[in-house]
Amino acid sequence: MAVTQAPFHAGEFDRADPVPRSVQPRIRIRDVTLSYGALQIIGGISVDIAPGETISVIGPSGCGKTTLLRMLAGLAKPTSGSVELDGSVLAGPNRSVAIVFQDYGKALLPWRTAAGNVSLALEARGCPARERPEIIRDLLDKIGLGRHADKYPSEMSGGMQQRLQIARCLAQEPKVLLMDEPFGALDAMTRQALQDEVLSLVAMTGATMVFVTHDLEEAIYLGDRIVCLQPNPGRVGRMVDVRLARPRDQLMTREDPEFLRLRRELYDLIKDDHQ
Amino acid sequence: MRTSSLRKVFLGLLGLAVFILVWKLITDAKLVSPIFFPSPERTLASLIKGLSGGALLGQTLETVQRMLLGWLLASLVGIMLGALIGVSRRARAFIAPTLELLRPLPASAMIPIAIAFLGFSNPMVLVVIAFGALWPMLLATIHGFAAMEPRLYEVSAVLGLTRLQTIWKLALPSAMPMILASLRLGLTISLILAIVGEMLASRDGLGQSILLASRSFRSADLFAGIVILGAIGLVGSRLLSLAEARLLRWQATR
Incomplete structure (x- = not known):
C-alpha cells in the first residue's frame, strides 16, 4: 500500500502538469498523431505519465480514446510522434504493458479453464511449468477467483470473466496496465466491486494505469489525473488533477465535495463537446 | 437425464428390431429371390461362420487397417498443410484457387492416375484413400485458422x-x-474409398469379399460383409463422438 502515488494527489503540485521533472516518466506520449489515409484520428497528443500514476481518459465517442490506448499497447503505430516506455521508443507490443480489453468474452480462451487462461501469460514469458500452479493460485486468490480455477469462461459470469482477464494481465507482471472500458458491460454493483479491486491491485503492484472509460464518476474515482479528449481529430482538451485522498471509498469518496465539483466540471466539458 | 438417455437407447434398439422384422417378413414372403436377398437368419449364420474361423475376420481387419492408415495420413497432411495455409493470408490467397480446382475432383477419378504410378498395390489404395479424405480436413483447418477471433491475435x-x-x-x-x-x-470417406480401392485393385479385404460373394451369388456372405461395414462405420463414428465430447467439453455448458 506504500505505493499509492502519494506525491500526485496530496496537493503539493499546483502546476497543470503534476509530474516532477526529476522523475523520468514511465510513459511519454510525444506529439502523437494517427491518420488512416486522409482521415486524422489523433491530432497531436502529448502526455507524460509518472511511474505508479493512474490516468483516466475520458471523452465523447469517436475522440480516439481506444486508439490512443492501442498505441500505448503497441497494437497501433502512430503516424508521427512516438510513445516512449521508460525512455525508449515503444516499437510494438511489449510484455511490460498489459491491456484489459472490454470484450472479455473474445479475449479469453474458451477452451481453457480460469487457471489455464492465466497460465497462458506465464507460458508466454517462459515461466517454468513447476512454478506456474503456485503463481496461478496466488493470482486467482487475489482477484477473488480462487474457488473457480477449474471453471471454463462459459461457466462464469461477466464480472468473473473480466476478473480473469485482469488476472491474466497481472501474470505478465506488467509495469503498465491499460484498461479499455473494462467494466462497461457490467452491472453497477459488480462494476464498483471491480473498481475497488483494481485500485488495491494497482496499489499493491505499483503499476502505472491508464484507464479509458466513458463513465465520468469512474474516471474521477480511479484517477490521479484525468485526460479529457476532444474529437475531430482526437486531442487533449483538458487535463484535470484529482485531489482525493487514497485509499478511496465508494461512499466517502463519492460524497466528497471535491468529487462532486470535479463531476460538475467534467460534465460541463463533455457536454460542450457534444454540442 | 438418465431415464431419457435410456429411453433413447431403447427407442434405437426398437427401431433396429422393426427394421430386421420387416426384412424377415419380406424374405419369408419370398418377395425377392433368396439368391439375391438372404433372410436375416442366413445372414447371421454366415456372419458367425465367417467371423469364427472363416475369412471374414481377417478381411475385416485388412479393411479397418487400410481405412485407418489412409485416414491418419489424410488427417496429418490435411491438418498440417491446412495450418500452414491458414496462418498466412498471403498463403491462402496463393493456394486457394488451386485448391478450389482440385477439391471437386471425385477421388475415384484419381484412381487411374494412382494405378499408373503405383500399380495395383496397397500403397495405391492408400494414396487414393488419403487423397479423397484429405479435403474435409484441409479445408476445415484452413477455415478454422482463418476464422480465429481477431482479438486473440x-x-x-x-x-x-x-x-x-x-x-x-x-x-x-x-x-x-x-x-x-x-x-x-x-x-x-476413408471407409468408402477403402472398399472401392479393394474392389478395383483386388486387394484383400471386405470390398473384394463383397464383390466376389456377389459374383458367385452368395447373397448371405454379401450381406454379412455389408453388416460388418455398417458396424465399422458406427463404431468409428461413436469413438470420434467420445473424443469430441472430451476435447470440446468446454463447449458442453453453452
Missing part, C-alpha cells in the same frame, strides 16, 4: 507468444470444433 501479441505458440495454443484449439467435424467426415 492481439492477446497473443501483447502476451508476447511466439508464432509457433500462437498456432499451437490459440489457432489450433480454436479451429478444433471444425477439425473434429471434418475428421468424422474424413473417416466415412
Whole structure:
C-alpha cells in the first residue's frame, strides 16, 4: 500500500502538469498523431505519465480514446510522434504493458479453464511449468477467483470473466496496465466491486494505469489525473488533477465535495463537446 | 437425464428390431429371390461362420487397417498443410484457387492416375484413400485458422507468444470444433474409398469379399460383409463422438 502515488494527489503540485521533472516518466506520449489515409484520428497528443500514476481518459465517442490506448499497447503505430516506455521508443507490443480489453468474452480462451487462461501469460514469458500452479493460485486468490480455477469462461459470469482477464494481465507482471472500458458491460454493483479491486491491485503492484472509460464518476474515482479528449481529430482538451485522498471509498469518496465539483466540471466539458 | 438417455437407447434398439422384422417378413414372403436377398437368419449364420474361423475376420481387419492408415495420413497432411495455409493470408490467397480446382475432383477419378504410378498395390489404395479424405480436413483447418477471433491475435501479441505458440495454443484449439467435424467426415470417406480401392485393385479385404460373394451369388456372405461395414462405420463414428465430447467439453455448458 506504500505505493499509492502519494506525491500526485496530496496537493503539493499546483502546476497543470503534476509530474516532477526529476522523475523520468514511465510513459511519454510525444506529439502523437494517427491518420488512416486522409482521415486524422489523433491530432497531436502529448502526455507524460509518472511511474505508479493512474490516468483516466475520458471523452465523447469517436475522440480516439481506444486508439490512443492501442498505441500505448503497441497494437497501433502512430503516424508521427512516438510513445516512449521508460525512455525508449515503444516499437510494438511489449510484455511490460498489459491491456484489459472490454470484450472479455473474445479475449479469453474458451477452451481453457480460469487457471489455464492465466497460465497462458506465464507460458508466454517462459515461466517454468513447476512454478506456474503456485503463481496461478496466488493470482486467482487475489482477484477473488480462487474457488473457480477449474471453471471454463462459459461457466462464469461477466464480472468473473473480466476478473480473469485482469488476472491474466497481472501474470505478465506488467509495469503498465491499460484498461479499455473494462467494466462497461457490467452491472453497477459488480462494476464498483471491480473498481475497488483494481485500485488495491494497482496499489499493491505499483503499476502505472491508464484507464479509458466513458463513465465520468469512474474516471474521477480511479484517477490521479484525468485526460479529457476532444474529437475531430482526437486531442487533449483538458487535463484535470484529482485531489482525493487514497485509499478511496465508494461512499466517502463519492460524497466528497471535491468529487462532486470535479463531476460538475467534467460534465460541463463533455457536454460542450457534444454540442 | 438418465431415464431419457435410456429411453433413447431403447427407442434405437426398437427401431433396429422393426427394421430386421420387416426384412424377415419380406424374405419369408419370398418377395425377392433368396439368391439375391438372404433372410436375416442366413445372414447371421454366415456372419458367425465367417467371423469364427472363416475369412471374414481377417478381411475385416485388412479393411479397418487400410481405412485407418489412409485416414491418419489424410488427417496429418490435411491438418498440417491446412495450418500452414491458414496462418498466412498471403498463403491462402496463393493456394486457394488451386485448391478450389482440385477439391471437386471425385477421388475415384484419381484412381487411374494412382494405378499408373503405383500399380495395383496397397500403397495405391492408400494414396487414393488419403487423397479423397484429405479435403474435409484441409479445408476445415484452413477455415478454422482463418476464422480465429481477431482479438486473440492481439492477446497473443501483447502476451508476447511466439508464432509457433500462437498456432499451437490459440489457432489450433480454436479451429478444433471444425477439425473434429471434418475428421468424422474424413473417416466415412476413408471407409468408402477403402472398399472401392479393394474392389478395383483386388486387394484383400471386405470390398473384394463383397464383390466376389456377389459374383458367385452368395447373397448371405454379401450381406454379412455389408453388416460388418455398417458396424465399422458406427463404431468409428461413436469413438470420434467420445473424443469430441472430451476435447470440446468446454463447449458442453453453452
